[in-house]
Amino acid sequence: MKDHPPNNSDEISGNREAEIDPLREVVPSVNTPGKRRGKAEVASEENRPSLREELHDRKIEQLRQMFDRHKGSRQLILLQDFPDPDALSSAWTYKLIAEKYDIQCEILYAGTLSHQENITLVKLTGLPLQRWTLETAKTKDLSAYKGCVFIDNQGTTCNLTEFILGAGIPIAAVIDHHSLQGEMNAEFMDVRPEIHATATIFTEYLQAGMLAFDSNISQHVKCATALMHGLRSDTNALRQAQEEEFLAAAYLSRFYDSQLLNAVLQSSRSKWVMDAIERSLKHRIVQNNFSIAGIGYLRYDDRDSIPQAADFLMTEENVHTAVVYAIVHDKDEEIEVVIGSLRTNKLTLDPDEFIKEAFGQDAQGRFFGGGRSQAGGFEIPVGFLSGGNEDSDYARMKWEVFDAQIKQKLLHLVSPKDNPIYDH
Numbered sequence: 001m002k003d004h005p006p007n008n009s010d011e012i013s014g015n016r017e018a019e020i021d022p023l024r025e026v027v028p029s030v031n032t033p034g035k036r037r038g039k040a041e042v043a044s045e046e047n048r049p050s051l052r053e054e055l056h057d058r059k060i061e062q063l064r065q066m067f068d069r070h071k072g073s074r075q076l077i078l079l080q081d082f083p084d085p086d087a088l089s090s091a092w093t094y095k096l097i098a099e100k101y102d103i104q105c106e107i108l109y110a111g112t113l114s115h116q117e118n119i120t121l122v123k124l125t126g127l128p129l130q131r132w133t134l135e136t137a138k139t140k141d142l143s144a145y146k147g148c149v150f151i152d153n154q155g156t157t158c159n160l161t162e163f164i165l166g167a168g169i170p171i172a173a174v175i176d177h178h179s180l181q182g183e184m185n186a187e188f189m190d191v192r193p194e195i196h197a198t199a200t201i202f203t204e205y206l207q208a209g210m211l212a213f214d215s216n217i218s219q220h221v222k223c224a225t226a227l228m229h230g231l232r233s234d235t236n237a238l239r240q241a242q243e244e245e246f247l248a249a250a251y252l253s254r255f256y257d258s259q260l261l262n263a264v265l266q267s268s269r270s271k272w273v274m275d276a277i278e279r280s281l282k283h284r285i286v287q288n289n290f291s292i293a294g295i296g297y298l299r300y301d302d303r304d305s306i307p308q309a310a311d312f313l314m315t316e317e318n319v320h321t322a323v324v325y326a327i328v329h330d331k332d333e334e335i336e337v338v339i340g341s342l343r344t345n346k347l348t349l350d351p352d353e354f355i356k357e358a359f360g361q362d363a364q365g366r367f368f369g370g371g372r373s374q375a376g377g378f379e380i381p382v383g384f385l386s387g388g389n390e391d392s393d394y395a396r397m398k399w400e401v402f403d404a405q406i407k408q409k410l411l412h413l414v415s416p417k418d419n420p421i422y423d424h
């Protein structure tokens with residue numbers, strides 16, 4: 001279990017003020033990329049690359065240069081502790097591109113691969129993934145690695161970050177679609193919060209010629225399938241996809257294996273996920289179209305069942321937003337954290353703002369959570385109250401206190417009128 005800042009689940013982003021997006025700064029409208037201009041536009045403009053295209057080309061050039069500088073070396077790709085399909089497929093694509101530059105990459109995660117679809121994805125595609133706990137990392141000769149790479153995260157959701165950076169390995173690249181979480185001293189940065197999946201960014205790299213997929217090469221077909229799955233899973237099966245994602249999916253459709261994707265999508269839910277769903281149904285309260293459920297204690301390895309339970313609560317009629325949370329405990333380390341997931345299809349609800357406003361900041365000024373488009377998460381350390389659950393009365397009391405406090409904070413925002421403190 002990680003012991004660093006709590007504001008770091010996979011759905012969490014950093015300070016919005018700090019967002020830097022060169023494309024957005026220069027071109028105010030991100031919805032009118034030059035490549036897709038209408039026919040009605042002036043002919044002379046047709047041949048002139050737009051500012052956005054130029055910036056895109058410049059990014060690709062910077063990426064090439066970074067790879068050139070690292071030719072023949074080795075790199076570590078760091079994923080979040082609970083890697084999702086977007087992260088897994090994007091990391092694999094990076095690894096395949098890097099191989100063209102004779103760069104060997106290890107794809108690492110420190111936590112658990114627990115979502116049934118992720119386990120199936122890795123098994124069926126042979127996605128080259130390694131689990132390195134902090135203990136494992138300490139036994140490795142890190143001097144072999146000349147760069148580390150953060151993909152679909154910016155280090156805050158990875159338990160290895162501090163150790164790897166502390167070992168003096170420079171950051172070769174950060175490629176992500178979460179809001180910028182702070183300054184990173186990286187050789188190459190491509191952080192685009194307006195894009196809904198990192199797999200979209202990587203598909204753009206492929207289209208720009210960083211690697212030519214070949215449908216006769218089984219590894220390429222499997223990687224394209226993984227990217228398609230990544231795209232789908234970060235966009236609610238493309239229901240929340242934008243033009244960029246559809247264009248990426250269209251490109252990937254030339255290479256991916258639809259049967260393989262089906263096999264991944266049909267993986268069945270584990271008993272633990274079924275249990276979490278059952279508990280969330282039993283304990284949910286629905287107010288103003290919000291469905292909120294505290295589901296008690298959960299093993300660390302079953303953390304992924306929280307967002308799945310939230311997804312399930314979203315299927316009830318008239319519910320536009322679901323929040324599910326649990327006290328997640330790590331038996332080995334006696335550490336407990338309240339972990340929660342938010343899902344919404346209400347376009348005017350910004351999960352990042354909602355979570356930051358609901359839970360505020362800790363004593364160090366760090367938020368307990370945040371979000372990306374239509375999803376968010378939070379982690380609240382149980383701290384001094386951790387452990388001692390052999391005494392079932394104590395365990396129950398502790399849960400009731402956390403449950404009441406979290407509900408109270410959420411309901412402040414859900415129905416401000418009901419709360420005297422909010423009633424100005």
Ligand SMILES: [Mn+2]
Nearest residue numbers: 086152198234
């Ligand atoms: Mn993602």
